[in-house]
Amino acid sequence: MLLDQLIQFLITGITIGAIYALVGLGFSLIYNASDVVNFAQGEFVMIGAMSAIFIYGAGVPYFVAILIAIFISMFVGVALEKLAIEQARNATVVTTIIITIGASIFLRGAALLIWGKEIYGFPSISGDDPIKVGNITILPQSLWIMACTALFVFLLRYFFQKTLTGKAILACSFNKKAAYLMGIEVKHMLALAYGISGLLGGIAGVLITPITYMTYGAGVMLGLKGFCASILGGMGNSMGAVIGGLILGIVESLGAGFISSGYKDAISFFIILLVLFFRPAGLFGKTGVERV
Amino acid sequence: MKLHRIVRGLFLILFLGIFLAPPWAMAKRPIKIGSFLALTGPASFLGDPELKTLKMYIEEVNEKGGIDGHKVELIYYDTGGKAKEAKDIVKRLIKKDRVDVIVGGSTSGTTLAVIDIVQRAKVPLISLAGSIRIIQPVKKWVFKTPHTDRMAAAKIFEDMKKRGITKVALITGDGGFDKSGRAQCLDLAPKYGIEIVADEKYSNSDTDMTTQLTKIRATDAQAILNFGFGKAPAIVTKNVRQLGIKLPLYQSHGVASKKFLQLAGKAAEGVRLPAAALLVAEKLPDSDPQKKVLLAYKHKYEAKYGPVSTFGGHAYDGLFIALDAIDRANSLDRAKIRDEIEKTKNFIGTGGIFNMSPTDHLGLDLSAFKMLEVKNGDWTLVQ
Numbered sequence: 001m002l003l004d005q006l007i008q009f010l011i012t013g014i015t016i017g018a019i020y021a022l023v024g025l026g027f028s029l030i031y032n033a034s035d036v037v038n039f040a041q042g043e044f045v046m047i048g049a050m051s052a053i054f055i056y057g058a059g060v061p062y063f064v065a066i067l068i069a070i071f072i073s074m075f076v077g078v079a080l081e082k083l084a085i086e087q088a089r090n091a092t093v094v095t096t097i098i099i100t101i102g103a104s105i106f107l108r109g110a111a112l113l114i115w116g117k118e119i120y121g122f123p124s125i126s127g128d129d130p131i132k133v134g135n136i137t138i139l140p141q142s143l144w145i146m147a148c149t150a151l152f153v154f155l156l157r158y159f160f161q162k163t164l165t166g167k168a169i170l171a172c173s174f175n176k177k178a179a180y181l182m183g184i185e186v187k188h189m190l191a192l193a194y195g196i197s198g199l200l201g202g203i204a205g206v207l208i209t210p211i212t213y214m215t216y217g218a219g220v221m222l223g224l225k226g227f228c229a230s231i232l233g234g235m236g237n238s239m240g241a242v243i244g245g246l247i248l249g250i251v252e253s254l255g256a257g258f259i260s261s262g263y264k265d266a267i268s269f270f271i272i273l274l275v276l277f278f279r280p281a282g283l284f285g286k287t288g289v290e291r292v
Numbered sequence: 293m294k295l296h297r298i299v300r301g302l303f304l305i306l307f308l309g310i311f312l313a314p315p316w317a318m319a320k321r322p323i324k325i326g327s328f329l330a331l332t333g334p335a336s337f338l339g340d341p342e343l344k345t346l347k348m349y350i351e352e353v354n355e356k357g358g359i360d361g362h363k364v365e366l367i368y369y370d371t372g373g374k375a376k377e378a379k380d381i382v383k384r385l386i387k388k389d390r391v392d393v394i395v396g397g398s399t400s401g402t403t404l405a406v407i408d409i410v411q412r413a414k415v416p417l418i419s420l421a422g423s424i425r426i427i428q429p430v431k432k433w434v435f436k437t438p439h440t441d442r443m444a445a446a447k448i449f450e451d452m453k454k455r456g457i458t459k460v461a462l463i464t465g466d467g468g469f470d471k472s473g474r475a476q477c478l479d480l481a482p483k484y485g486i487e488i489v490a491d492e493k494y495s496n497s498d499t500d501m502t503t504q505l506t507k508i509r510a511t512d513a514q515a516i517l518n519f520g521f522g523k524a525p526a527i528v529t530k531n532v533r534q535l536g537i538k539l540p541l542y543q544s545h546g547v548a549s550k551k552f553l554q555l556a557g558k559a560a561e562g563v564r565l566p567a568a569a570l571l572v573a574e575k576l577p578d579s580d581p582q583k584k585v586l587l588a589y590k591h592k593y594e595a596k597y598g599p600v601s602t603f604g605g606h607a608y609d610g611l612f613i614a615l616d617a618i619d620r621a622n623s624l625d626r627a628k629i630r631d632e633i634e635k636t637k638n639f640i641g642t643g644g645i646f647n648m649s650p651t652d653h654l655g656l657d658l659s660a661f662k663m664l665e666v667k668n669g670d671w672t673l674v675q
Contacts, residue, residue: 119523128530211527221497
């Protein structure tokens with residue numbers, strides 16, 4: 001019985017963790033391109049989900065609706081870069097981060113005006129019947145989330161390490177001016193990074209809504225948890241974001257299961273503080289490398 | 293120049309005329325109902341139907357000639373759900389607008405903030421907010437119309453007792469509604485001979501509650517009670533089914549809306565919850581005294597604005613308790629109005645049948661709640 005419980009707690013933890021990881025992945029791209037933490041990442045997730053819900057509700061086929069929704073959140077990402085970030089290209093990193101906070105408030109307000117305050121659901125890809133092994137259950141949608149997260153980690157890794165565009169984005173982050181002198185269009189690279197982040201956020205939103213539901217304000221908490229996942233794993237490291245998300249989810253679940261469900265958030269924040277105290281760059285971040 | 297002087301003279305006569313108007317003309321001044329509602333901000337889903345209801349019915353009363361020949365006038369301001377705003381507004385309603393009675397306070401926070409002010413100014417206040425602390429302990433000038441979470445908890449325990457359930461697992465969120473509900477449940481359970489065998493919590497932004505429910509599954513609970521609001525109860529309901537837990541699941545009146553049925557879908561089958569009669573107006577037996585009032589309110593509101601909510605119903609109850617009291621008092625003296633509000637007996641409102649007394653400034657009993665069960669994706673009354 002206790003073993004059953006432990007396994008169920010772990011499975012729940014992995015389910016929650018996969019959601020955090022999927023949201024957290026979106027942070028790494030923009031961070032890699034410009035050292036900026038994009039606090040509007042949660043809003044990308046929300047916009048992707050809400051668009052999918054409404055396009056599907058208007059009678060568009062399921063997968064077409066998802067595709068359009070993902071495209072919309074990608075468009076929002078590019079628009080954010082073109083209309084706000086690029087206008088302040090001489091701003092410092094901190095100023096840019098503050099701009100993203102402003103953008104997140106703006107996007108939330110726009111979503112409130114467009115979609116209202118209601119809570120919405122979205123059908124899952126392959127039904128709501130849980131898969132059961134003995135006393136242990138898992139939703140098929142969770143498996144989809146995990147599979148997609150794994151796929152994106154692989155793709156992001158490939159993108160940054162093997163493709164010229166990926167390397168160019170990394171080069172922008174190391175030294176903008178040098179990258180520019182080497183013939184890299186810094187502006188385009190940034191727009192690309194924001195676009196892909198919007199795309200990732202949109203996919204995350206569409207995948208998690210069948211489990212979590214969605215409201216105009218849900219992006220805040222999702223963004224925050226995703227942010228925690230990526231600083232825990234090491235900012236800018238996509239593998240780190242996944243491991244960070246999973247650790248966060250499992251710690252929350254085990255904390256709620258074996259200690260107290262009232263303190264589970266406190267327990268997970270304590271773990272994050274502990275990790276950051278001993279490894280300020282996160283578990284997989286590169287420590288002590290000062291770029292000259 | 294000459295014309296100017298004549299105009300000035302005319303003005304003077306007009307002004308004097310106002311002050312010299314005979315006293316019988318003064319006696320028919322309009323009845324001033326003051327209101328402070330959350331029309332914007334996070335609680336605007338309360339204030340919006342409340343204001344629409346107040347406006348709609350005051351218009352109707354005036355068309356019929358008012359109360360004893362007095363027209364009714366509504367003076368309202370937006371609090372945005374903020375307690376500090378509410379204080380300023382109520383001071384203004386009392387000092388500047390000189391209202392006869394105040395109907396309002398969409399949220400418990402805004403109502404509790406102004407209690408001291410109305411008590412000191414001696415103005416009757418009928419609140420539209422949920423918390424039991426508004427009327428307990430009894431405050432001389434303060435009344436309210438919505439049922440309390442304590443009554444919801446009592447209704448649930450009553451139903452459990454009927455089914456022979458004595459061991460209950462409680463699971464609640466971290467919002468104000470949840471916490472207050474949890475406290476009332478813990479307090480009331482022993483009175484119904486019910487033992488709370490698990491007291492699990494979640495945060496309202498959580499995405500999965502299977503951990504807490506797995507723990508509950510390992511206890512000897514005979515039923516699960518989820519006191520919550522928003523999307524979390526729908527997730528709990530789904531998770532219960534996902535884990536294959538067969539225990540009866542109870543929800544609170546916080547999710548008594550079609551939205552919950554939509555969100556939880558098939559998982560909601562068999563869920564029981566207490567709700568205001570307005571939700572199931574059509575399904576009530578014809579012998580139910582409330583049925584006529586409920587249908588009349590529902591049809592009138594829906595013809596003009598779309599789906600009704602119980603919150604607008606609270607405003608209906610508050611307005612007519614106040615107007616009936618003024619009618620009976622035959623006076624606009626605030627003290628007399630207050631006395632008559634306290635004497636409200638057998639007032640059939642949307643929230644239930646009100647019988648107020650000097651010790652009970654709400655006046656509803658448990659019959660105000662109906663126990664519902666979800667069957668085939670719709671509510672059914674539990675007998």
